[in-house]
Amino acid sequence: MKATAAVLEQLNQPLVLSEVDIPDPGPTEVRVRLTATGVCGSDLHVLDGTIPFATPSVVGHEGAGIVEAIGAAVTSVAVGDKVGxxxxxxxxxxxxxxGHQFTCADSSLKWGRVRSDGTPAITRNGEGLAARFLGQSTFATHTLVEERTVLKAPAEVPDEVLAxxxxxVVTGAGAVLRVLKPQPGESLVILGAGPVGLSALMAAVNTAAAQIIMVDVSEPRLELARELGASAVVNGKQTEDLVATIKELTGGGANMVLETTAVPALLQQATQMLPSRLGRLGIVGAPGPDAVFSWPTIPLVMSAAQINGVVMGDGNAAFVQGLMELYLAGRFPVDRLVQTYSFDDINKALAAAASGQAIKPVITF
Ligand SMILES: [Zn+2]
Ligand SMILES: [Zn+2]
Incomplete structure (x- = not known):
């Protein structure tokens, strides 16, 4: 079928809306008419070449939409269903x-660029475009994905929240609820009030953590963090010694630190924000491929600290469904992070994500 995709023709160039063809679903595939797609840092990193993918290509991987066609073996969704x-x-x-579906060991499903049978998921004038980006490629009016990549969603969840x-959102929320798991009375420091950090905050508000401290350098974002339930906020630019400030606020160190900024110096500091025993460090932000941090072995061992690398919040389908319920219950206001754009303005949405002007730009179709 004919569709319109925002094609990355060349790195560091604006996306170009282009007519493309989407094949009919294979046995285990689902064709989705997109109603919304978020813009995520990983999309931007493909556009600027930091993440090697391909050109011409279609990226985007935070989709929501309506099922338009299903393959013969598909059972979990039907035509007309709303899906995330x-x-x-x-x-x-x-x-x-x-139970760790989003940490799946088959990385070809994320980076493979083609369908499981090797054919393109999107073509233009008969030529395959690199697609299936993170299994999705949602910068388009329609996409063809595997059944395991769609999740039936309640009609009441708005498209721009679902996407x-x-x-x-699952990256931040899962890092808190599935990995760090705050216990009653504990303290959590979140480094970075971006979409991931703020999602982590909204999740943490639903736990028995006694202290949730947000660290960022943007006053408007810190103000939003306060509104969303942070018990304290720290402006890293206005603090001479961030580690000392955190130690003071937490009475000796935070039980948990979640690093979402991908700033290597902050990750190094994060190791020093933990208490003398049993601290847990969650690392979501991934700096460049050569980035390393160090931790003297004896203090690490003697403090019995835990280091957790977290992919996609260690999430799975049931967990994302749980987040939908939490949103509907009014306890997880993702809409506060979202700014919507039309598909025609996709390059504006990308620019707003890159500059930080919007926390979570979402394109609605
Ligand atoms: Zn992403
Ligand atoms: Zn797997």
């Missing part, structure tokens, strides 16, 4: 079988 798109997964590796749940 989630990270791709194989369904049979150890992580998939043990970012599948990546940016």
């Amino acid at each position: 798109l989630i990270a791709p997964s194989c369904g049979h590796c150890d992580p998939c079988l043990n 970012p749940l599948g990546c940016g």
Whole structure:
């Protein structure tokens, strides 16, 4: 069928709206008419070449939409269902079988650029475009994905809320609820009030954590963090010694620190914000491929600290469905992070994400 996609023709150039063709679904595939797609940092990193993908290509991986056609073997959704798109997964590796679906070991599903049979998921004038970006490619009016990448959603969840749940939001919320798991009375420091950090904050507000401290350098974002339930905010630009400030606020160190900024110096400091025993560090932000941080072994061992790398919030389909319920219950106001743009303005949405002018730009169709 004919569709319109925002094609990355060349790195560092604006996307170009272009007529494309979407094939009919194979047995395990679902064709979705998109109603919304979020813009995420990983999309921007493809556009500027930091993440090697391909050109011409179609990226985007925070989709929401309506099922338009399904393959013969598809059972979890039907034509007309409202769906959110989630990270791709194989369904049979150890992580998939043990509740860690978004940490699936088959990375070809995320970066493979083509369908499982090797054919393109999007063509233009008969030529395949690189697609299936993170299993999705949602910068288009329609997309063709594997059944395991769609999740039936309640009609009441707004499209612009549903879309970012599948990546940016689940990444922050899962890091808190599934990995760090705040216990009653504990303290949590979140480094970075971007979409991931603010999602982590909104999740943490639903736990028994006694202290939730947001660190950022933007006053408007810190103000939003306060409104969303942060018990304290720290402006990193106005603080001479961030580690000392955190230690003072938490009475000796935060039980948990979540690093979302991908700033190596902050990650290094994060190791020093933990208490003398049993601190937990969650690392979501991924700086460049050569970035390292160090932790003297004896203090690390003697403090019995935990270091957790977190992919996609260690999420799975059931967890994302839980976040939808939490939103509907009024306890997870993702809409506060969202700014919507029309598809024609997709380059404006990308620019707003890159500059930080919008926290979570979402394109609605
Ligand atoms: Zn993402
Ligand atoms: Zn898997």
